[in-house]
Amino acid sequence: MQILPNPSQPIDCALLEWRSARRFQNAPIAEHTLRELLELAIHAPCSRLAQPWRFSVPGKITRTRLTRIAHDVTRGIAGSNAALQTAKMLHQAPALVAVSVQYTNSQNIRAQREDYAAVCCAIQNLTLAAHARGLAIWWRSGYLVRHPSTADIFKLENNEELVGLLHIGYPIAGVYQNLKPASSNTRWLE
């Protein structure tokens, strides 16, 4: 049975439209808009009121450093063309926000998983708040995000891990997902 969205529900509409983009218009994002997105992101569910999210907003100098590292790291893994492309995408991102998790108990795997999950929820909040303002996000979590040099650039602490590097901007084209219906992944039990 296919369930249709309810067009009078803004959240339904936001969830059914694309919110992600890889390419952005050359339009700046006001700092107060970024601040609003961050304030909305933190209204995410989190266990033990841990509030494990940390945000880093790189300025010009940090962005230049990040672009250089991204170029070098990518060249080593994927070659010169990919390196140039990665550097270009970073350079052209109207805004960048690095979102990390500060683990509240690094001895306890369960607490770590909860902290990581809460940060993912915060990123989704930020994405939906951005969407409501006509913005889109590219959430990156690949090798650049996991590279130790990136952790250095964002001055991460020992018990902190990057969850995503978000490119944010007014989109040129969105990313469409071809999703299986929930019914194909759901067990209804007696």
Ligand SMILES: Cc1cc2nc3c(=O)[nH]c(=O)nc-3n(C[C@H](O)[C@H](O)[C@H](O)COP(=O)(O)O)c2cc1C
């Ligand atoms: C945990 C996580 C990590 C992701 N990492 C990447 C990534 O490294 N590169 C990428 O292109 N997309 C990545 N994505 C996917 C997109 O950023 C985005 O979620 C997807 O395009 C669909 O977004 P939308 O349905 O909100 O429009 C990741 C998504 C999640 C949830």
